[in-house]
Amino acid sequence: MTRGSLLFGGVITLGALGCGGTEEKKAAITGAADAGSIPPDTATPAIPKVSDFPYEQHLPAGYRLDVAAVQEPAYHGYYNGGCCHGAYSALVKHLADTVGAPFDQLPIDFGKFGGGGIAGYGSICGAVLGGVLVVNMVVAKTAARTAMLTDLMRWYEGTAFPMYVPAANDSTEANVTLDFSAANIAHLQVVPRSHLCHSSVSSWCAARGVAANGGDKLARCSRLTADVAGKVATMINAYLASGTYAAGALDATSSSCMGCHPASSHAKPVAAGMRCDVCHSDKVSHHP
Amino acid sequence: MTRGSLLFGGVITLGALGCGGTEEKKAAITGAADAGSIPPDTATPAIPKVSDFPYEQHLPAGYRLDVAAVQEPAYHGYYNGGCCHGAYSALVKHLADTVGAPFDQLPIDFGKFGGGGIAGYGSICGAVLGGVLVVNMVVAKTAARTAMLTDLMRWYEGTAFPMYVPAANDSTEANVTLDFSAANIAHLQVVPRSHLCHSSVSSWCAARGVAANGGDKLARCSRLTADVAGKVATMINAYLASGTYAAGALDATSSSCMGCHPASSHAKPVAAGMRCDVCHSDKVSHHP
Numbered sequence: 001m002t003r004g005s006l007l008f009g010g011v012i013t014l015g016a017l018g019c020g021g022t023e024e025k026k027a028a029i030t031g032a033a034d035a036g037s038i039p040p041d042t043a044t045p046a047i048p049k050v051s052d053f054p055y056e057q058h059l060p061a062g063y064r065l066d067v068a069a070v071q072e073p074a075y076h077g078y079y080n081g082g083c084c085h086g087a088y089s090a091l092v093k094h095l096a097d098t099v100g101a102p103f104d105q106l107p108i109d110f111g112k113f114g115g116g117g118i119a120g121y122g123s124i125c126g127a128v129l130g131g132v133l134v135v136n137m138v139v140a141k142t143a144a145r146t147a148m149l150t151d152l153m154r155w156y157e158g159t160a161f162p163m164y165v166p167a168a169n170d171s172t173e174a175n176v177t178l179d180f181s182a183a184n185i186a187h188l189q190v191v192p193r194s195h196l197c198h199s200s201v202s203s204w205c206a207a208r209g210v211a212a213n214g215g216d217k218l219a220r221c222s223r224l225t226a227d228v229a230g231k232v233a234t235m236i237n238a239y240l241a242s243g244t245y246a247a248g249a250l251d252a253t254s255s256s257c258m259g260c261h262p263a264s265s266h267a268k269p270v271a272a273g274m275r276c277d278v279c280h281s282d283k284v285s286h287h288p
Numbered sequence: 289m290t291r292g293s294l295l296f297g298g299v300i301t302l303g304a305l306g307c308g309g310t311e312e313k314k315a316a317i318t319g320a321a322d323a324g325s326i327p328p329d330t331a332t333p334a335i336p337k338v339s340d341f342p343y344e345q346h347l348p349a350g351y352r353l354d355v356a357a358v359q360e361p362a363y364h365g366y367y368n369g370g371c372c373h374g375a376y377s378a379l380v381k382h383l384a385d386t387v388g389a390p391f392d393q394l395p396i397d398f399g400k401f402g403g404g405g406i407a408g409y410g411s412i413c414g415a416v417l418g419g420v421l422v423v424n425m426v427v428a429k430t431a432a433r434t435a436m437l438t439d440l441m442r443w444y445e446g447t448a449f450p451m452y453v454p455a456a457n458d459s460t461e462a463n464v465t466l467d468f469s470a471a472n473i474a475h476l477q478v479v480p481r482s483h484l485c486h487s488s489v490s491s492w493c494a495a496r497g498v499a500a501n502g503g504d505k506l507a508r509c510s511r512l513t514a515d516v517a518g519k520v521a522t523m524i525n526a527y528l529a530s531g532t533y534a535a536g537a538l539d540a541t542s543s544s545c546m547g548c549h550p551a552s553s554h555a556k557p558v559a560a561g562m563r564c565d566v567c568h569s570d571k572v573s574h575h576p
Contacts, residue, residue: 050338053395107341113424119437122560123483124411136401149407195411198560205557212557269493269500272410272486279567 048102056140056240059099064240065233070094072167074127074229078222079170082115083197084126086225091134091232117197125197127225128156131232138236139245147247148235150273153195154248155231157275160189161204162223164230170222175215178208180223188220193278253277253284260288336389344428344528347387352528353521358382360455362415362517366510367458370403371485372414374513379422379520410486415513416444419520426524427533435535436523438561441483442536443519445563448477449492450511452518458510463503466496468511476508481566541565541572548576 048058070090077086088111096104111133113119114126124132132149139145165182178188190207192200201212201221210216239245250258254276261270270276277284336346358378365374376399384392399421401407402414412420420437427433453470466476478495480488489500489509498504527533538546542564549558558564565572 049393051393051395053398105338107339110341110424112430113420113433113437116559118412118420118441119434120559120561121438121441121483122562123441124406132401132406136398142400145401146407149401150409153406153409153411195409198558198562201559202557205559206555209554210557211554212551212559214552217559263501264499266497266499267494269490269498270486271404271408271489271493271500271505273408274410274486282570 050102050105052102054136054138054140055095055102056138058102059138059240063099064237065091065094066098067230067233067237070233071164071226071230075164075166075222075226076170078225079172079218081109081112082126083221083225083228084111084114084118084130085109086222087111087127087130087229087232088114088133089130090229091131092137094233095134095138116201122198122201123196124153125156125192125195125200125224125228127221127228128152128195131228134232135236139239141243144239144243144245147245148239151245151247152228152232152235153274154250156195156200156228157193157278158191159227160186160191161200161227162189162220164223164226166223166226173215173219173222176219178210178216178219180219185223193275195274199278251275257283338390338393340390342424342426342428343383343390344426346390347426347528351387352525353379353382354386355518355521355525358521359452359514359518363452363454363510363514364458366513367460367506369397369400370414371509371513371516372399372402372406372418373397374510375399375415375418375517375520376402376421377418378517379419380425382521383422383426404489405485410489411484412441413444413480413483413485413488413512413516415509415516416440416483419516422520423524427527429531432527432531432533435533436527439533439535440516440520440523441562442538444483444488444516445481445566446479447515448474448479449488449515450477450508452511452514454511454514461503461507461510464507466498466504466507468507473511481563483562487566539563545571 074086074090077089089108092103092106111130114129117123131152135148165185190204194200204220205212205217257276261268263269263271362374362378365377377396380391380394399418402417405411419440423436453473478492482488492508493500493505545564549556551557551559
C-alpha cells in the first residue's frame, strides 16, 4: 500500500463513521469557508461519488496499481462469472481496496454480462471489455483514453495467449487435458489476431484440438483474463506516470489497405482501427 | 410520469434535503426497529445506491420507459459525444428523471469511450454497447439478460437503418448531402448484417457513395443511435411486463454451419451467437 493510499484510507474511515452523507458534508465545508467564521478543514474532503467521473481525480498522488495483485483474482474471478467479470472485478476491487471511494461504491458484479464476447455472442473479448470499462473509469484525458483503448485491442490481437500461470489452480478447474504448467504453457499459445471472442476462442481451440465448451477452453480463457487484467493495470500505471499515452501504429498490411480505402473515400471507405487481414484474408493477395 | 415514479420522486426529495447520508439513514431505521421504541417508518426506505445492483429492484411497480422520450435525446446526444454516449445518456437520463436513484447517481458521460465501435476502433456498434450497459444495469434475471443482449445484437444485424426522423435536426448537423426526411429515409436504409461498427458503417457508406468521415455518416449514425435506444427501451418494457425474455433464433444459414462446427467439436469448434455468413462469405457455397 502506498503512502497516498493510506491517507485515502483514513478519509474512508471517517466516512464510514456515518457522520452525515457526502452532500451534507460538502455543504458544511463550503458553508464554513463562505461564512469565514470557521477555518476550512482541508484534511476532510468530501467522499468521492460515483458521479464524480472520471476517477483519476480521486487517485492519491503517485498512485500505482499492483499488477501482480490484480492477476490472480482475475484468474479466479473468471470461474465466478466469466472473462469480463474476472478482469473487471479484479481491477475494481483492487482500486477499491487501495483507493476506496468511489471504486468501493461500484457494483462488483457489473461485468458478468460480458462473458464470451457479451452474453456468449462472440463479440469483443469480455476480458478486454472489462478492461475497457476500467480504463474509461479512470483516465480523464480523452486523447490518452482513446489511445489506451486502441492499444489494448491491438496488443490483444498480437499477443500469444495464454501466458499467466496461477499461484494456485482454481478449485473448480476441471476436465483440463492440456498442460498449462509454467514449463509448458508457451507451447499452448496462439496469437488471436482478432479482438473478438469468437475468433480468438475458435482459432485457439482449433489449433489445440479441443472443444470450445470444455475444460481446456476455460483454462485458457481464465489465464488470458489474468493476462488482460495485468496489461490494463500496467497501461494505467504507464499513463499515471507520464500523463500521456500513445497507441502503437496500425500494422503495415492494414496501413496499405487504408491507402486505397481511407475514411474520406466515397467509393469503399473503411471506418476501423483494427487490422484488416484477419477477416479480409481474400484481399491479402491478388487484390484489387 | 407513473404513479409509482411520483412516489419515488417523493423519496428522492427527502434525500435531497440533506438529512444524513444513505448509510446513516439505513442505520437509523434499522436501529429504531431493533430498539423497538420507535415504530419503523416503512414509508421512508433508504435511497438506492449504485452498488445495489441490478437496478430492477428499484423500479416502481408497473414502471415502463417512454420510448419516444428516449429517442430524440439519443439522436442529439450523438452529436455531443458519439453513438454510445447518445444511447447510454438518453436511457440513463430518462431512468434518472422518471425513477431517480440510483440512476441519478451515475456519471452521464460514461458512454463517451464507446463511439465508433469503442474509441473509433470499429468493434461493437457503440449505440448497441450503450444499450447493452443499460440492459445489464436494469435486468436482474441472468437468463433474460443474456437473451435480451443476444436479441439486441441479432435485431441490429437484421434491421434496415436508419429509421428515426428527428423532431428537430441537431444544430450541429452539417454537410449532409442525402435526404434524411421522413419521405425519403427508407431509400437510405441498409441492413448492416454485422453488429460491428466497422462493417455497419463501411457497408452503409459504400452503398450510399459517401465518405465514412463526413456529414452523411454522422446523420446516419445519429438516427441509428435513436433507433437503438428506442429498441432497448422497448425491450426493457417487454421484459418488465412479462418478467421473461426469449431471444430470436439464429438464422437458418448459421444454424446449418453449427451442425458441423458445434462448440463441442475438437476439430473446428465455433464459439459464437452471431451469424456466420457475413465474415465467412467464402463458406456459403462450395463448402466444405
